[in-house]
Amino acid sequence: MEELEKVLDEIEKTYDTMIESSEKHKRLESLWTSYYQILKREKIESSRGYQLYLIGENESFITEARYKIPNLDKEKLNIVLEKVGDNATNFTEEEIHLLLDRVVSYVRGMIRGFGISVEENSLNGFCEIGQVLTIMPFEEKKFKVTKNTANHSFGYPWNHAFGTVTCTVEKDNQQVEKTYLIDITYLQFFTSTRCNEGRYDALEENTMMPTSPDPGYFLITKKEKRFAQELIEKGYVELTEEHAKIYADGFRKASLLKEERDTVLPEIDAKRQILETSIDYVFNSEELKDFDIPSIFPTQNKLTKK
Secondary structure, X not given: OHHHHHHHHHHHHHHXXXXXXXXXHHHHHHHHHHHHHHHHHHOOOOHHHHXXXXXXXXXXXXXXXXXXXXXXXXXXXXXXXXXXOOOOOOEOHHHHHHHHHHHHHHHHHHHHOOOOOHHHOOOOOOHHHHHHHHHHHHHHOOOEEEEEEXXXXXXXXXXXXXXXXXXXXXXXOEEEEEEXXXXXXXHHHHEOOOOOHHHHHOEOOOOOOEOOOOHHHHOOOHHHHHHHHHHHHHOEEEOOHHHHHHHHHHHHHOOOOHHHOOOOOOOOOHHHXXXXXXXXXXXXXXXXXXXXXXXXXXXOOXXXXX
């Protein structure tokens, strides 16, 4: 079909064009919208379009944010690791951030070891191993954790795993409880291929069920974009009421189909809902046997200085 082929030609050309990333997304957002609408109108499928969809997973994003692998201060981290025992208390915020940076660095570094360019990849498909390798080290050291899926926590129809860690922190000579949301693969919800209006007319590629734009499409305010940037880059954010609402509402809006898109979402206590919907890890114990999870927080053999 000539109209479809022209759109696919333009998508392929845009992939190969060296332009500023926001302009690239704008072009691809329009082209992918046209593509999905043509498929629906003509009731056809396109193997070429599907191949370009797969290729486009890491070609363009609706955000400028990218994953980062933290550079760790080994001396400071070793001091903190001495304090990690069976009692998750008496840490400063800086020390907790060091432990969080440690798990993010470990897991993203491990994924990089698979030959994947982490800083430019959406990490689509890595959420389950990301969840267990970032949450389990804290759980083993008696931190309070939750193991969540977006389906169980927010009613999101597709698969996504994340988690939280809660700890007691010393602040202003007082002990306060802080919770952190950990999601090291959040960028997967910001691709140009799925953050466009046309997704309302698309069928989800694995199930062939009606779908909607990804959560990143709905984060449009400065506050929401700052939240997304922090979570994407660092892999974790403090789970405040505001952050919980932004995170949850992205998935909740992405759960509404075209005919439901103008539905006003009922108010929820998003932070409480996340903390009260803990289930088990999505990865099972058999799948974990090849991963040296306890080494993420070594207590006997400390990290080697470089």
